[in-house]
Amino acid sequence: MALVLGGALLTAGLAQVSLSVPGSPVPITGQSLGVIVAAAALGPARGTAAQLLYLLMGAAGLPFFAEGASGLERILGATGGYLVGFVPAAFLVGLAARRGVDRRPWTALPLFVVGQLAVFAVGLPWLVLSARLDVAKALGVGFTPFLPGGLLKAAIAAVLLPLAWRLVGPRKE
Numbered sequence: 001m002a003l004v005l006g007g008a009l010l011t012a013g014l015a016q017v018s019l020s021v022p023g024s025p026v027p028i029t030g031q032s033l034g035v036i037v038a039a040a041a042l043g044p045a046r047g048t049a050a051q052l053l054y055l056l057m058g059a060a061g062l063p064f065f066a067e068g069a070s071g072l073e074r075i076l077g078a079t080g081g082y083l084v085g086f087v088p089a090a091f092l093v094g095l096a097a098r099r100g101v102d103r104r105p106w107t108a109l110p111l112f113v114v115g116q117l118a119v120f121a122v123g124l125p126w127l128v129l130s131a132r133l134d135v136a137k138a139l140g141v142g143f144t145p146f147l148p149g150g151l152l153k154a155a156i157a158a159v160l161l162p163l164a165w166r167l168v169g170p171r172k173e
Contacts, residue, residue: 003042003046003050004042004046004049004050004053005050005053006038006050007034007038007039007041007042007046007047007049007050007051007053007054008038008050008051008053008054008057008064010034010037010038010050011031011034011035011038011050011051011054011064011086012034012054012057012058012062012064013030013034014029014030014031014033014034015029015030015031015034015064015065015066016029016030016066016067016068017029017030018030018066018067021141021145021146023141024141024142024145025077025078025079025127025131025141025142026078026079026082026123026127026141026142026146027066027067027079028145028146028149029066030153031066031083031086032086032089032115032116032119032150032153033153033156033157035047035051035086035089035090035093035115035119036089036090036093036112036115036116036153036154036157037157037160037161038050038051038090039051039089039090039091039092039093039094039097039115040093040094040097040102040108040111040112040157040161041097041161041164042094043094043095043097043098044090044091044092044094044095044098045094046094047090047091047093047094048087048090048091048094050090051086051087051089051090052087054086055075055083055084055086055087058070058071058074058075058083059071059072059074059075065079065083066079076130077130078126078127078130078131079123079127080126080130081122081123081124081125081126081127081130082119082120082122082123082126082127084122084123084126085118085119085120085121085122085123085126086119088118088121088122089115089116089118089119090115092114092115092118093111093112093114093115093118096111096114097111102161102162102165103161103162103165104162105158105159105162108157108158108161108162109154109155109158111158112153112154112155112157112158113150113151113154115154116150116151116153116154117150120142120143120146120150123142124138124139124142124143127141127142
């Protein structure tokens with residue numbers, strides 16, 4: 001349980017690294033970096049549980065979402081799909097990491113990019129529906145501005161995680 005709580009708190013902490021995007025209801029945050037790092041470290045079950053716990057704690061009123069926000073209305077609002085997208089992203093990254101894909105930067109990077117894209121796969125349709133945007137507008141305010149940051153976060157994780165695994169040695173499952 002401590003590991004799951006740690007994964008949730010990592011995501012919550014990185015959520016506070018936040019930049020507003022002009023014209024977008026969605027800020028750039030460090031959350032998805034926390035999601036992929038926690039998922040790779042914890043595996044699919046605990047990584048997914050960490051993100052579910054993160055959502056529950058934020059919905060319950062703890063200031064865990066971007067800019068210290070909280071509440072169920074945040075999950076149900078325009079940015080909620082990105083938050084909910086952390087759950088399948090954690091599962092996918094954790095599943096691949098269990099197979100060792102996170103052990104080398106050249107295999108970890110594509111995995112972590114896929115993890116970032118999983119968040120968008122849930123977040124963009126949610127943004128379209130909740131903010132009543134057409135697809136082109138949603139892509140312009142909820143995807144395109146976030147590509148450089150998503151790639152950067154995937155690259156950071158792809159460098160850090162293989163180094164961390166070398167330091168701690170083989171994982172015992």
